[in-house]
Amino acid sequence: MPVSLTVDREAVVSPSLSGAGGRPLSEADLAEIHLIGKPMPADRLRAWLVAGFLAVFGGFVRLQNLGFPTDPEGTPVFDEKHYVPQAWEMLRNGGYEDNPAYELTVHPPVGKELIALGEWLFGYNSWGWRFTAALCSALMILMIIRIARRLTRSTLLGGIAGVLLICDGVSHVQGRMGMLDIYLAFFVLAAFGCLLLDRDQVRNRLAVAVREGWATESVHGPWLGFRWWRFLGGVSLGLACGSKWSGVFFIMAFGLLTVFWDATARRAAGVERPWRGALVKDVLPGVWAFVVVGLLVYLSTWWGWLTSETGVDRHLADESVHHGWYDFIPQALRSLWQYSGNVLNFHEHLVTPVTNQHPWESKPWTWPMSLRPMLYYYNGGTVSCGEQRCVSATMLIGTPALWWVSLPVLGWGLWRMIARLDWRYAAVVVAYLAGLLPWFTNLDRQMYFFYATPMAAFLVLGIVLVLGQIMGTVRDGYERRGTGLLVVALYVGIVVANFVWLWPILNGDSITEAHWQQELWLPSWR
Template identity: 70%
Template sequence: MSVLVPQSTDGVVDVGEVPPTAEPAGSDREGRARLLASPMPHDRVRGWVVALSVALLGGIVRFWNLGFPTDKGTPIFDEKHYVPQAAQVLRNGWYEDNPGYELVVHPPLAKQLIAVGEWIFGYDGWGWRFASAVAGTLCVLLVVRIARRLTRSDLLGAVAGVLLIADGVSHVQSRMGMLDIFMALFVVSAFGCLVVDRDQVRERLAVAVREGWADHSPFGPQLGFRWWRFGAGVSLGLAGGVKWSALWYVAAFGLLCVLWDVAARRNAGVRRPWVGTIVRDVLPALWALVAVAVLVYVGTWWAWMSSETGIDRHVVGVKIGDDSWVPDVLRSLWYYSGNVLEFHENLVTSETNRHPWESKPWTWPMGLRPMLYYFEGGETGCGEATCVGAIMLIGTPAMWWLAFPLLAWALWRAIARPDWRYVAVLVGYAAGLLPWFTMIDRQMYFFYVTPMAPFLVLGLTLVLGEILGRADAGRERRGTGLLAVALYVGLVVANFVWLWPILNGVPITNAIWQAQLWLPSWR
């Protein structure tokens, strides 16, 4: 078995894994410590300059003409649900008090964030989309930093950021007053925290190995408080405050964290790494990733809890009994949540209740059924008498159409030649996709993939890193790899530029509109 250990800022080399049962003495001890603690690029200033520069570019793209289009000054598509609810949140004191045709079906956090933009800029396109654009820009920053840490490469970090900027799904959702971009932000934030936590754990174990006390106990050393894992729990709780589907990420990231701890203890020479992880790490992980997440999630309801007129806030003694030791506010929240769950359970596909743009999860990896958010056939400004203005949620084909080859390669790299980075990307991607296969009858839509897009980008970046080649490869090999990476990134950007009119509602001729619709399922 071998693992990939980064050697420099732009490549990786294979290093044989130290047998877990070997005596960690002398040079073996130092080798095991190096295996645990892989160095990051030394120029931290350059890393931040690259990340902030790419994020600035992402912000310019996301914020360009942000207030356009609207439906005669009103929200478009599902903005019609969440933008008015955000205005109600702002008017009432950060909580909702009107079911709005029973469409208050998600926790309040994202609507409160949208309300911040409405508070600053007013009730217009800029106001209700401002927070989404900020969230989309922060996603770019996080992906650059995460990719840099996964690859130990400033160049590949920048590549990942550019790919996310050029992703149609992330772009459109960053310019809509909807919930999913906030979900993506907090999920990616939690993932980034766990990646840093993994490195920190291995650095602590490397110290223990070098100092010769890593194996004093068959369970290995205690690792102290893990602030980055705590941060992941906070982020997952905030994701739950946007949508309940964050629960799947709690389970997936919790499992990933445990597996990383087992691998770290094994590489440190701990005699019983599985038992050691169970004894030393599982309970603290449950606290950080489950208990903290639950507490943060409940905390996102603070305004509703302190209200007098919030929906179902005071149902105890009215709709449900008052003879329980559980605080009334939590019982009311449970009742309210039960009504929301019932709504989702009854949101099923039927012949009489079929949305024209709904899709099923097996179409999502390649984006075979995008969504039309906006269409206006009487536009002007394209050079002809009648123009088309449209916004479609489309994953940039140069990336999304590679999903299945990418997933196959990632599975091979995760199983046949274990690479923790591909495992991590697969876990994040699968947590956003696989749970939906358990509820096929439910109405589903392509915008549910928004949290998956960053993991697709990270997976592609890992593959591009392999194409780029090792840092110690010859000049010709590296030059060829760099050319291939540059050509692919250029292709993605060109594809994004081609789609730009129908990602932003720019008026185009009917002929160009028809040329944009590459597949029959896009119509």
């Protein structure tokens, strides 16, 4: 039975202070306190009520007029034109695509399977192909509230994180589109939450070992047992890769994070060789959880294709004239490997000619501040707004009050991570950069702002950490905390007002031409 390890951190400032029963605190007591850190707030019921209310409200915001916009014939808009019919085909065939579509079947199946689920529920219409995206977007609001609360040990800051994500233009628009990026963002955020729960579980287990006196029996520290949260993190990352391959970047980032956390936890427990202990006792189980489990989950997402006879390139290995040592691998897996190689080649050479660039293409250095958004839909001729010239448009754009502070927040996070060894900022910064930096490796490739969708949640978490420092704690005094709360309230109000202002161009509402021009704040938004 697990031991209760709730400790009053405020009472512990030096080894000379007394512990329970008036006894001096031992080194083991201090190690235990250092391991566990600040306990979670005691308001569990209120925290769940806050999270549930904001998630339901955010879901209502995402679902509002979900069926609009479509093209005049009621067909999908922008890249929905690829994934929506492919999802319908998977639904018709029982889990796989058999139409080569000019070799544009270039993404794994999970996101399209989830789109197909909505189409199964509501039919082949805009509600059908967007419903699961809106559902995942609402569930992300629930997750980020719980994640922010665990990061900050504050129910208030968790609620603020939920409000900010509701008001993020990128999360809002992508949660209302039949595209794949919101599913990638959903599973990545779920994996991040599992990573935080695993960190707390490891430290609690080590604290028990410290209390019972066997934490330092080995110079490498104890084995930590089966770690279910890390296992579920691997499952989530496998599903992320099953949505889009860029999920693999988060496997590498989160793998490094968990090994670093394991080593620092062992050091806090008084282990003689914590880094070697992490390498000896944590790395291989971590590789198993993130890489092996992730790979097996990824392969399982291809179940429809693997069991089919007419899936796209399903028998590619049979057509190959090249044979080698790998012939013992089942034909289906060899075909998947070769098919994946063709897809990788497609993505690597997806280059827009300099003389014929896509009008809304962007490069990753523009993403942190949302400098080059995406226009998904535009109708400037057949809509009515009470005036002669009207516009209806849907634009993917990050709420400026959030995205325009990204670089200062990133800089502060890097400083806290490096100079202060703040693990919370390290977690958020590493996850944020895992969604950004890999795209700099091939700048000739055609890229768009919607690739930044997974970054949005981690931007919100970074801002919430900064807001938590601005707000201060009870120990800072009434006046200091009151001023901090005022600043935080003003900032959140500005974000909400900014989101409300952008609402017409996030949802395709009919507005006047003059209003449309007022919404376009920067020349690069046009």
